[in-house]
Ligand code: C2E
Ligand code: MG
């Protein structure tokens with residue numbers, strides 16, 4: 001089939017049929033121009049498609065109508081004179097839709113044997129390629145803009161390390177001449193970089209290593225000769241899964257580092273005095289320990305904890321800024337009291353520490369004396385003169401600790417002994433066992449004094465019926481505030497009192513006090529049973545039952561309003577004797593309960609034998625409720641067992657609703673804990689159980705009666 005369009009035999013304008021067939025067989029757009037008339041005499045379908053023309057619009061026209069660039073115009077103007085002329089170039093056609101088409105176009109002469117002469121115009125459509133190129137150019141321009149807009153210097157090299165591109169920031173960071181050219185094969189670039197490095201040789205080796213491992217990623221910190229610090233990150237540049245080069249990015253860290261260093265310094269020094277702080281001191285101690293090495297060095301170092309005496313007075317009477325001046329002066333004097341190699345640190349407030357290098361006990365004592373002398377010199381600011389004393393505790397390494405924390409704690413402990421002993425002096429830390437004994441003796445002494453001087457009081461924690469939230473009792477818990485030591489927990493001093501036997505005296509006081517309180521409440525119309533903790537030693541006293549009976553009688557309190565909380569330890573001694581005693585107490589009408597149930601040697605046997613009315617589930621089993629499976633199991637078992645034996649079960653230490661709900665579900669009867677109320681002062685307790693209606697209740701009116709069970 002002949003697809004070429006040619007004028008029918010209209011010689012000499014029409015092309016011979018052979019040429020027609022040839023034209024049509026060409027894969028590309030082509031047309032034929034008659035050499036005499038210089039008009040188009042044949043055109044193939046590809047060309048018609050390329051131009052968007054019908055054959056009748058293309059045939060017989062001047063070739064410049066089809067492809068009319070200036071170059072084509074010029075060519076056809078000269079074609080008459082030069083029948084052998086030819087051109088080949090890229091040009092643009094206009095499609096009938098008005099859009100351009102990029103083509104490679106060649107025009108070549110065609111001389112047939114009969115003397116006929118034509119021109120063959122061949123066109124290769126380049127539009128697609130041109131579009132792709134244009135897109136690539138846009139992309140490149142965008143990439144370049146991105147590259148230029150980053151704050152980092154970017155350098156791209158090929159696998160051999162030859163420059164492929166870089167941004168202006170790169171040239172600026174490295175101080176390279178602006179006109180540095182983007183020359184492939186530029187190895188001089190690395191030389192330039194090497195020259196501005198502090199250690200150029202090392203840098204060269206590093207770059208070589210990177211280039212030898214095309215897949216390696218790296219991050220380096222580079223130090224430049226001018227003092228700046230750059231971060232260099234290098235990543236392989238990949239194309240179709242293969243490395244084709246490397247991208248380096250550089251960032252100036254100098255400012256960031258400077259800021260960081262400043263922060264670091266601030267974090268390690270005290271603002272007021274400029275001295276190292278606790279953290280910095282701790283690091284110094286670590287260094288010291290490390291430098292002394294393993295084993296026991298003959299001479300280690302000393303740590304002095306210096307705490308000013310009554311500094312608070314200066315602050316309070318003269319103001320904080322005055323206090324600050326004193327602290328600064330103290331720092332200067334302390335510095336002057338020790339050697340240049342020693343460290344002065346401010347630990348906070350009026351506390352300082354001195355780390356004395358290479359000091360044994362003798363040297364440490366000398367330092368401590370010098371500190372005292374320095375501080376003893378009068379201070380005078382403005383018109384005021386005064387002296388300052390300090391308490392100084394000394395810890396030695398080795399001996400008083402193996403870590404900074406241990407050493408600091410030892411020195412501080414020794415400092416407190418100085419304070420206790422009347423301040424203004426120094427003391428060495430004494431290893432633990434002796435100390436414990438010492439402080440226990442002191443505590444014991446203070447405890448005895450507290451009993452004489454009325455230093456103890458009782459708080460009452462409400463015991464609440466689950467479900468109704470009715471307060472059905474109050475547990476009496478002892479409280480002690482020591483003038484020097486502050487509030488001391490019974491968990492701390494009761495065990496000590498148990499050891500020394502003093503718990504018997506304390507217990508008697510608690511018993512009488514609690515009974516007196518219950519009697520006082522009763523006289524006001526509040527019928528509230530009180531529970532008193534009884535320690536094993538107290539219970540084992542021969543006259544214990546009499547003590548209880550007498551106390552009840554003296555206060556005229558019905559025995560039903562007293563509950564004694566015993567621990568399982570009570571039964572560890574002579575069980576028969578314990579049973580006799582408990583029976584006697586029960587006969588008085590006193591309620592007995594087992595405290596901290598579950599933590600001792602509980603056995604069903606004694607629960608059945610002893611006249612116990614109540615079990616107190618220990619706080620440790622309540623804590624994990626309701627989530628912890630083991631706690632839930634134990635709590636459930638205790639409740640089940642208690643109920644089976646006809647005992648009341650109360651849970652201690654209930655802090656959350658979830659715990660309370662679980663216990664209610666399990667069938668527990670009562671609870672006490674922070675959820676309802678912590679142990680309260682007697683007046684607070686009354687406040688807490690008073691009915692919400694806040695009616696004024698007359699003494700002896702039974703309005704209170706509904707609040708507490710008859711017990
Ligand atoms: P305990 O008899 O088991 O007393 C319960 C402890 O749990 C009390 O601690 C109480 O304040 C605390 N507690 C109450 N509710 C909660 C709570 O919801 N969460 C937590 N975390 N704790 C709660 P406290 O007063 O420190 O007494 C400790 C222990 O000292 C008592 O344990 C008891 O064994 C003993 N103790 C207290 N007072 C006396 C006393 O007068 N004589 C004797 N012999 N021992 C006493
Ligand atoms: Mg108790």
Ligand code: MG
Pocket residue numbers: 595596616618619652
């Ligand atoms: Mg308890």
